[in-house]
Amino acid sequence: MSEISINSERLLGRILELGEIGRDDDGRLTRLAASDTEKLGRDKFVSWIEQAGLGVAVDRIGNIFGIWRPAAVSDEAPLMLGSHIDTVINAGIYDGCYGVLSGLEVIETLVAAGFQPSRPIVVAAFTNEEGVRYAPDMMGSLVYAGGLDVDAAHATVGTDGTKLGEELRRIGYDGEHQPGFIRPHAYIELHIEQGPVLEREGIQIGAVENLQGISWQRVTISGDANHAGTTPISMRRDAGHAAALVITFLRERARNSKTPTVATVGCMSFEPNAINVIPSRATFTVDLRDPDEDRLKQEEAALEAYLAQLAKEEDVSFEVERLARFQPVAFDGKIIELIEKAAAGRGHTVRRMTSGAGHDAQMIARIAPSAMIFVPSLGGISHNPREKTQDEDLVAGANMLLDVVKQITGGGV
Amino acid sequence: MSEISINSERLLGRILELGEIGRDDDGRLTRLAASDTEKLGRDKFVSWIEQAGLGVAVDRIGNIFGIWRPAAVSDEAPLMLGSHIDTVINAGIYDGCYGVLSGLEVIETLVAAGFQPSRPIVVAAFTNEEGVRYAPDMMGSLVYAGGLDVDAAHATVGTDGTKLGEELRRIGYDGEHQPGFIRPHAYIELHIEQGPVLEREGIQIGAVENLQGISWQRVTISGDANHAGTTPISMRRDAGHAAALVITFLRERARNSKTPTVATVGCMSFEPNAINVIPSRATFTVDLRDPDEDRLKQEEAALEAYLAQLAKEEDVSFEVERLARFQPVAFDGKIIELIEKAAAGRGHTVRRMTSGAGHDAQMIARIAPSAMIFVPSLGGISHNPREKTQDEDLVAGANMLLDVVKQITGGGV
Numbered sequence: 001m002s003e004i005s006i007n008s009e010r011l012l013g014r015i016l017e018l019g020e021i022g023r024d025d026d027g028r029l030t031r032l033a034a035s036d037t038e039k040l041g042r043d044k045f046v047s048w049i050e051q052a053g054l055g056v057a058v059d060r061i062g063n064i065f066g067i068w069r070p071a072a073v074s075d076e077a078p079l080m081l082g083s084h085i086d087t088v089i090n091a092g093i094y095d096g097c098y099g100v101l102s103g104l105e106v107i108e109t110l111v112a113a114g115f116q117p118s119r120p121i122v123v124a125a126f127t128n129e130e131g132v133r134y135a136p137d138m139m140g141s142l143v144y145a146g147g148l149d150v151d152a153a154h155a156t157v158g159t160d161g162t163k164l165g166e167e168l169r170r171i172g173y174d175g176e177h178q179p180g181f182i183r184p185h186a187y188i189e190l191h192i193e194q195g196p197v198l199e200r201e202g203i204q205i206g207a208v209e210n211l212q213g214i215s216w217q218r219v220t221i222s223g224d225a226n227h228a229g230t231t232p233i234s235m236r237r238d239a240g241h242a243a244a245l246v247i248t249f250l251r252e253r254a255r256n257s258k259t260p261t262v263a264t265v266g267c268m269s270f271e272p273n274a275i276n277v278i279p280s281r282a283t284f285t286v287d288l289r290d291p292d293e294d295r296l297k298q299e300e301a302a303l304e305a306y307l308a309q310l311a312k313e314e315d316v317s318f319e320v321e322r323l324a325r326f327q328p329v330a331f332d333g334k335i336i337e338l339i340e341k342a343a344a345g346r347g348h349t350v351r352r353m354t355s356g357a358g359h360d361a362q363m364i365a366r367i368a369p370s371a372m373i374f375v376p377s378l379g380g381i382s383h384n385p386r387e388k389t390q391d392e393d394l395v396a397g398a399n400m401l402l403d404v405v406k407q408i409t410g411g412g413v
Numbered sequence: 414m415s416e417i418s419i420n421s422e423r424l425l426g427r428i429l430e431l432g433e434i435g436r437d438d439d440g441r442l443t444r445l446a447a448s449d450t451e452k453l454g455r456d457k458f459v460s461w462i463e464q465a466g467l468g469v470a471v472d473r474i475g476n477i478f479g480i481w482r483p484a485a486v487s488d489e490a491p492l493m494l495g496s497h498i499d500t501v502i503n504a505g506i507y508d509g510c511y512g513v514l515s516g517l518e519v520i521e522t523l524v525a526a527g528f529q530p531s532r533p534i535v536v537a538a539f540t541n542e543e544g545v546r547y548a549p550d551m552m553g554s555l556v557y558a559g560g561l562d563v564d565a566a567h568a569t570v571g572t573d574g575t576k577l578g579e580e581l582r583r584i585g586y587d588g589e590h591q592p593g594f595i596r597p598h599a600y601i602e603l604h605i606e607q608g609p610v611l612e613r614e615g616i617q618i619g620a621v622e623n624l625q626g627i628s629w630q631r632v633t634i635s636g637d638a639n640h641a642g643t644t645p646i647s648m649r650r651d652a653g654h655a656a657a658l659v660i661t662f663l664r665e666r667a668r669n670s671k672t673p674t675v676a677t678v679g680c681m682s683f684e685p686n687a688i689n690v691i692p693s694r695a696t697f698t699v700d701l702r703d704p705d706e707d708r709l710k711q712e713e714a715a716l717e718a719y720l721a722q723l724a725k726e727e728d729v730s731f732e733v734e735r736l737a738r739f740q741p742v743a744f745d746g747k748i749i750e751l752i753e754k755a756a757a758g759r760g761h762t763v764r765r766m767t768s769g770a771g772h773d774a775q776m777i778a779r780i781a782p783s784a785m786i787f788v789p790s791l792g793g794i795s796h797n798p799r800e801k802t803q804d805e806d807l808v809a810g811a812n813m814l815l816d817v818v819k820q821i822t823g824g825g826v
Contacts, residue, residue: 195643212642216688227795228677228700229625229769230608233667235793240678244660251654254646264641265653266688268695270681275629275698275736277679277796285688287641323688356642380648382640383690 004113006402008395011105015394018044018085018101019093029093029385033086033128033139034062034164039171041085045100045125052108054123057182058175060150061143062127062168065182068107069120079117079409080184080368081106081401082124083191083360084140088132092387094394098375099190100125102398106405117409119185126360127168133158136324141363144179180367186335186408187370189361190401192389196380197353204348204396206374207339211355211362212260212289213296213328218267218321219246219307223314225272225280240270240279242314249306250286253299260354261290261299291328291354329362332369335404339373342403348396357382373400417526419815421808424518428807431457431498431514432506442506442798446499446541446552447475447577452584454498458513458538465521467536470595471588473563474556475540475581478595481520482533492530492822493597493781494519494814495537496604496773497553501545505800507807511788512603513538515811519818530822532598539773540581546571549737554776557592593780599748599821600783602774603814605802609793610766617809618763619787620752624775625673625702625767626709626741631680631734632659632720636727638685638693653683653692655727662719663699666712673767674703674712704741704767742775745782748817752786755816761809770795786813 021044022037023029031038042064049056049066057065069078083099103123110117126144131137134156142148154165168174193199198206223237250263264287271281286303290296307318336352343350353374355362361370375397378388434457435450436442444451455477462469462479470478482491496512516536523530539557544550547569555561567578581587606612611619636650663676677700684694699716703709720731749765756763766787768775774783788810791801 193643194640195645196639196648197643197645200648214642225797226609226793227607227770228679229627229675229702229771230606230610230795231675231769231793232608232610232673233664233675235609235613238664238677240681241660241664244657244664244678247654247657248661251646251651251657260645262642262644262646264651264689264691265657266641266683266690266692267686268653268681268683268692270679273680273682275679276677276700278677279679279681282681287689289642356644357640358642380639380644382643384638 004109006105006109006395006398011101011398012391012394014048014101015093015097018097022087028090029087030089030091031085031087032133033130034167034171034173035133036171038086042173045085048104052104053111054107057177058173059144059177059179059181060175061140061153061179062173062175063140063144063179064125066104066107066123067120068111070117073117073119076119077185078120078122078182079405080122080124080182080187080364081405082126082187083189084126084129086128086130088130088383090385092382092385094192094387094389095194095382096129098192098394102190102401105398106402109402115406119409121405121409122182129360133160134164138358138360138363141360145363145366146180147363147366150179184364184368186332187361187364187368188335188373188401188404189359190373190397191359192382193374193377194357194382195377198374198376199378199380201351203351204376204393205343205350205400206353207336207350208355208372208374209331209336209352210291211329211359212291213293214324214326214358215288215296215300216323217286218283218323219286220281220283220319221316222281223279223316226278228276228278231278236278237315238278239282239316242310242316243268243282243284245310246306250303253302259290259295261295262356263288263299289356293327296328326358326362329365331365331371335369335371338404338407339371339400342400345403346396346399373397417522419518419522419808419811424514424811425804425807427461427514428506428510431510435500441503442500443502443504444498444500445546446543447580447584447586448546451499455586458498461517465517466524467520470590471586472557472590472592472594473588474553474566474592475586475588476553476557476592477538479517479520479536480533481524483530486530486532489532490598491533491535491595492818493535493537493595493600494818495539495600496602497539497542499541499543501543501796503798505795505798507605507800507802508607508795509542511605511807515603515814518811519815522815523818528819532822534818534822535595542773546573547577551771551773551776554773558776558779559593560776560779563592597777597781599745600774600777600781601748601786601814601817602772603786603810604772605795606787606790607770607795608790611787611789612791612793614764616764617761617789617806618756618813619766620749620763621768621785621787622744622749622765623704623767624742624772625704625769626706627737627739627771628701628709628713629736630699631696631736632699633694633696633732634729635694636692636729639691641689641691644691649691650728651691652695652729655723655729656681656695656697658723659719663716666715672703672708674708675769676701676712702769706740709741739771742778744778744784748782748784751817751820752784752813755813758816759809759812786810
């Protein structure tokens, strides 16, 4: 078969068109899961699926599927492509949407080329990947993979007091299919990197071989509020100072490590938060990530040991609350190799890499061999209107996806 | 003259009685400057002044004076005793009130004993020492000492949108006297320590020889918000981490110093304050105090130099805003000696010390020789319902004040 390529004009046009849906009067793009604006995005995606002549299916958690099921292979387990089309608040236009629209583009391209796949091909848009309105994030794929009961997911109360199940019904996306109704032969997700590595190294394609384990904890350190002027340094039980020591400890540990471990303290609050009062309490979050589960556990243990040491040295007490914990996910080696070959075949530079962010692929990996393809994010910026990937990189990534899909559904994997 | 002592029952009773004025339904004591509850406290104080047979005077900034001016010495410059009766929110009963009521108690005791002073004796309650409702704090004494124009003070808008001048008129305490109308021969303020030093050392009386200079600054550090999972440690511009380094820098500097310098970071906020986003901005306050102006300037310079170093090392930028700056105040050596002698005379332990907090005495020191007497605060706690000084210490402090007043107005100073 001669080389075929995706229709870049159609793909780029749809990314821009979907990116206009859900903008407010100030031009800010927001399509929170199961909201009115997200309904409009869903409707647009469904219209494109139908336009392409594919079947549409929606499951009970609102995941949308565009299904190409040629009669000759209708009994085979489908190859699934996908991502999500919900966004954060004041979002960019690429996160999630790029993968969903590229999946559709690949199928349309193959249909138009008269390609005869060895199995059905499905593009999926999973519900509530961002987790901004309803927690946890990656909910639609989690439910789909059997990791969360759909009724429990329906009962989730959002930041606005709504229930997800009721909102899905209200916007007409409470489908009839049971989550997991299509058990994929394999799953591939194309996504912007959302980090600076590819751009920094001048590499066009990332073959994502694993996804970091994530540990989220909230730490509360308690000391004693006292007068900033009258309390000698030696008598202070300063929760704010203890929190600062934790931040510098985590940074030094990550900096001196030869591993890809990252640690971030993103949230911080002091009490009573008065200029002339020594903080009695500091509450902060710790985000630890590592692609290796043993190392992630070591980092958690090191933090715990340091907190215990601090409690003695600084005469403070502490509490730790676990907010979220995901084990690292290893993606499928064979698909990674196909991605590398596809990159070589088109003359693109490629490197294996770790995903620092969470993605639907980590959930679907529970039920099918999975992998991801990354393209560069300018400045590593994401979850931000300045999120940007160059058009040529977008097209290159979609062609990678096309070539890998051809390999899997033509040659077999 | 034989030894006389204050009426401890009357003094302690009045402290408790004033401490009940301004409690809300939950029992929280709050008498913010020029508020309805503070008016009730003022009325009570005035009634006690009148009951003692003293003259009452109120100046334009609402400072209240109880004046004992025997005819034989009416032309002499008065000795002034005083403090304040406004409180913070959810306050204790001793801060300020103890000094005002002890001043009145000393005068009443001397009147009853037939003491013939060499000069008039005045007790003052200065307006808005706490500065909670209207800024700055110590406003009444600042205006009295000529450091702030009375009309400007009247125009001050409070946290509740009111103007101080209008509120003083509304509660009937916009007096006719010009602030500064009584130029004191000397000023003595008796106060709870509001710190832990006396209790820790088991000493009953503090002879306060100076008052720390105070430097308040707000520092804003700016970096770059980025994804906590995808941004390598080496590529981070983490404003939160830079803020933590400032806290540990200040602490190490204060800890290693042989001086009484104290540094406190009491307020802290991160932006965007999200668990999985590297902080783009950290805003915090720095409270530096030292009884020596040159050292205080050195500490300010050291902070500035460290911020400049951080800006390079951590690739962040910073802004510094000056919020408040008071130079250290040295109190009058002769009065300090009289306090030490008085303590020795009554068999109390005494030490010279520095006031870490600001007090009306630091303002009145601009126009008259001044000094302060401290008594222990249990646990160093203040600005808190748990603020407590033992009755015997309260009585001891008031008798110190009595003895020093006797010395100054009998023997001369």
